[in-house]
Structures are given as C-alpha cells and as structure tokens.
Amino acid sequence: MGNKAYFLSFLIGFALILSLKFASAQMVPAIFVFGDSLVDVGNNNKLPVSVAKANFPHNGIDFPTKKATGRFSNGKNAADFLAQKVGLPTSPAYLSVSPKSNSAFMTGASFASGGAGIFNGTDRTLGQSIPLTKQVGYYESVYDNLIQQQGLSGAQKSLSKSLFSIVIGSNDILDYSGSSDLQKESTPQQYRLHASGARKFVFAGIGPIGCIPAQRIKNQTDHGCNEGSNLMAVSYNKGLNSMLRELKSNLTAISYSYFDTYSLLLNIIQNPATYGFAEAEAACCGRGKLNAQIPCLPVAKYCPSRRDHVFWDLYHPTEATAAILVDAIFDGPKKYAFPMNVRQLVAV
Ligand SMILES: *[C@@H]1O[C@H](CO)[C@@H](O)[C@H](O)[C@H]1NC(C)=O
Numbered sequence: 001m002g003n004k005a006y007f008l009s010f011l012i013g014f015a016l017i018l019s020l021k022f023a024s025a026q027m028v029p030a031i032f033v034f035g036d037s038l039v040d041v042g043n044n045n046k047l048p049v050s051v052a053k054a055n056f057p058h059n060g061i062d063f064p065t066k067k068a069t070g071r072f073s074n075g076k077n078a079a080d081f082l083a084q085k086v087g088l089p090t091s092p093a094y095l096s097v098s099p100k101s102n103s104a105f106m107t108g109a110s111f112a113s114g115g116a117g118i119f120n121g122t123d124r125t126l127g128q129s130i131p132l133t134k135q136v137g138y139y140e141s142v143y144d145n146l147i148q149q150q151g152l153s154g155a156q157k158s159l160s161k162s163l164f165s166i167v168i169g170s171n172d173i174l175d176y177s178g179s180s181d182l183q184k185e186s187t188p189q190q191y192r193l194h195a196s197g198a199r200k201f202v203f204a205g206i207g208p209i210g211c212i213p214a215q216r217i218k219n220q221t222d223h224g225c226n227e228g229s230n231l232m233a234v235s236y237n238k239g240l241n242s243m244l245r246e247l248k249s250n251l252t253a254i255s256y257s258y259f260d261t262y263s264l265l266l267n268i269i270q271n272p273a274t275y276g277f278a279e280a281e282a283a284c285c286g287r288g289k290l291n292a293q294i295p296c297l298p299v300a301k302y303c304p305s306r307r308d309h310v311f312w313d314l315y316h317p318t319e320a321t322a323a324i325l326v327d328a329i330f331d332g333p334k335k336y337a338f339p340m341n342v343r344q345l346v347a348v
C-alpha cells in the first residue's frame with residue numbers, strides 16, 4: 001500500500017472512531033418505557049402466572065448473548081434500539097432490579113409487559129400482565145426514589161430532559177375488538193406522568209395488526225390482512241392523535257413525538273424487498289399455516305434467515321423490522337414522525 005493510500009485509510013479509520021464515539025454519546029439523562037410485548041425487556045419473566053412469556057428458545061437466538069431474555073423477538077426489540085440511538089444502555093426491567101433504590105434507575109426503567117393493555121381487563125384471557133395504570137404506579141415509586149437521591153429540583157430537572165416512551169393499545173384492540181375511545185382511557189395516565197416530572201413523550205401508534213400472521217390465518221380466502229382489525233387500528237390512531245394535540249394544548253410544558261407505526265409497517269409489508277425482506281406474511285418461528293397456528297415455543301421450527309422475515313412469531317416483528325422502525329422514529333420524515341422526530345424532541 002502506498003503512503004497516500006495508507007494515510008487515507010488512517011483518516012477514514014479515525015473518522016469512523018470519531019463517529020462511533022459521537023453516536024454513542026449520551027443524549028438524554030434517562031428513558032422510561034411503558035407498554036406491551038413490543039418493548040418488554042423481561043418484566044413478564046418475574047410474573048408468577050403469566051402465560052405471556054418469552055424467556056425460552058427460540059426467542060433470543062440472535063440476541064448478543066444468544067439467549068432468551070423475555071423479549072418477544074429473535075434479538076433486540078424497539079426499546080433496545082431506541083436506547084442505542086440516544087447512547088444509553090437499555091432501560092432495565094423494573095421487576096428484575098432489586099433493591100429498587102440507589103442508582104438502579106438513574107438511566108431509566110422499563111415497565112413494559114407482554115400482553116398489557118390500557119384497560120385493566122385486557123389480557124384476561126392470557127393471564128397476568130401489568131396494565132398501564134400499574135406501570136405508571138411503579139414509575140411513581142421510582143420518581144419518589146429519584147427525589148430522595150437528587151432532591152426535588154434535581155430530579156425534576158433531569159426528568160424534564162428524559163424520554164417517556166409509550167407503546168400500547170394493540171392488545172386492547174385484539175382482545176376487545178376495539179373501542180374508538182380507547183385512547184381517552186389512557187389520558188389520566190399521561191397526567192399522572194406529567195405530575196411526576198415527565199415532559200418529553202414518545203408515542204407509537206398501533207401498527208396494521210390485521211396483517212400480523214395470527215390475524216392473516218383467519219382469512220380463509222388468501223391469508224389477506226384482516227380489514228376490520230386494520231380499520232380499528234386506524235381509528236384508534238386518529239383518536240390518539242387528537243388526544244395528543246389536546247393534551248399539548250392543556251399541558252403546554254410537554255413536547256411529544258408521535259410515530260405512525262401503521263403507515264411505515266404497512267409500507268414494509270407491501271414492499272418487503274425495498275427493505276431487504278423476502279417474507280412479509282409468514283412468521284419465522286412457529287408451526288402450521290404461516291407458522292402462526294402454534295406460537296414460537298421450543299417445539300416450533302424457525303427460519304434459517306431471520307433477516308428475511310418481517311415477523312418473528314405470530315404477533316411480533318423481527319429484530320430487523322424493529323431496527324427499521326426505530327430508525328424512522330428517531331430520524332424519520334414528518335410523514336412518519338410528527339410533529340417532530342425523536343432527535344428533534346431530544347433537542348427541544
Ligand atoms: C384500573 O385499576 C385502577 C386501580 O385498581 C383504577 O384506579 C383505574 O381507574 C383502572 N383503570 C381503568 C382504565 O379501568
């Protein structure tokens with residue numbers, strides 16, 4: 001290699017190291033995560049009777065440890081990727097941290113629980129999960145802890161720059177076949193969070209749940225998407241948006257980013273090749289029609305190439321899909337992330 005080429009590769013290497021360093025610089029003090037299995041990082045492992053668990057193979061086969069962690073995914077989920085974007089470790093599952101004091105929650109906590117809904121009664125069929133009201137209650141005790149450590153104004157200052165991310169509603173719709181006023185039921189929880197220091201919210205709308213493998217196999221014709229479920233998701237999202245606009249005008253100190261999961265995920269499902277996928281209908285892990293008649297249990301089979309599949313199991317996206325969604329949550333154009341994306345929310 002000539003000197004010039006050598007110098008050039010040296011420069012490129014140096015630039016790469018610099019960009020990695022900047023990419024991993026911490027951008028916010030903490031992330032608090034509320035929601036369901038799309039962002040659960042292990043809370044349900046600690047629930048005694050819950051059926052909604054994922055702490056067994058083949059979940060986690062592409063996770064850095066190659067082990068099941070409780071994430072409903074072959075690898076990382078959206079909570080991991082969002083934390084990565086802002087240079088933080090993934091917020092720990094609240095129930096798996098003990099003692100629940102000291103500096104355990106300095107960079108955030110996750111209260112998300114597979115199967116959870118906005119309604120306390122959602123998940124009555126599956127068994128136990130942590131409904132949104134209870135997740136917010138857990139957060140309030142973390143808040144009390146932070147005040148003890150940092151004092152009221154210290155805690156409030158740090159929380160006002162932290163992200164409060166809320167990914168919930170799919171289970172309510174899947175279980176109840178939906179009420180268009182559902183999002184209003186969650187409004188009191190936003191007020192509780194606001195009263196306990198939250199100022200920056202990240203809301204993910206509901207995806208095209210009619211297109212998950214579990215819903216497709218119910219369509220006898222051609223495994224098409226369930227139009228009814230998709231319509232409910234659209235109507236829920238519409239309601240969530242007007243609720244958020246109202247919330248913002250009532251609580252002027254808050255800022256939020258709404259992510260249109262529905263539009264992007266539907267785009268991925270309709271144009272899989274554009275995003276590097278070969279299979280947008282069948283689950284990777286499972287058995288039977290579209291691998292969606294039997295869940296991703298240890299007896300199930302799984303596809304050799306997870307990067308090809310939009311869906312990991314009958315309900316959940318693959319790691320690859322989650323990464324694409326979070327790229328758009330963070331840097332996305334206004335058509336997917338509005339009134340601002342998370343990078344802009346962080347800078348507010
Ligand atoms: C859920 O239960 C809690 C306490 O048990 C109650 O305060 C809350 O209003 C309930 N929320 C909904 C949406 O039913």
Ligand SMILES: *[C@@H]1O[C@H](CO)[C@@H](O)[C@H](O)[C@H]1NC(C)=O
Pocket residue numbers: 219221222223224225226227228
């Ligand atoms: C089944 O799929 C087809 C298109 O693939 C769609 O037109 C039809 O509405 C679907 N059925 C239901 C019940 O959603």
Ligand SMILES: *[C@@H]1O[C@H](CO)[C@@H](O)[C@H](O)[C@H]1NC(C)=O
Pocket residue numbers: 187243244246247250
């Ligand atoms: C905003 O405030 C009005 C008046 O107090 C109230 O009726 C409405 O429910 C609030 N909306 C939201 C989304 O908080």
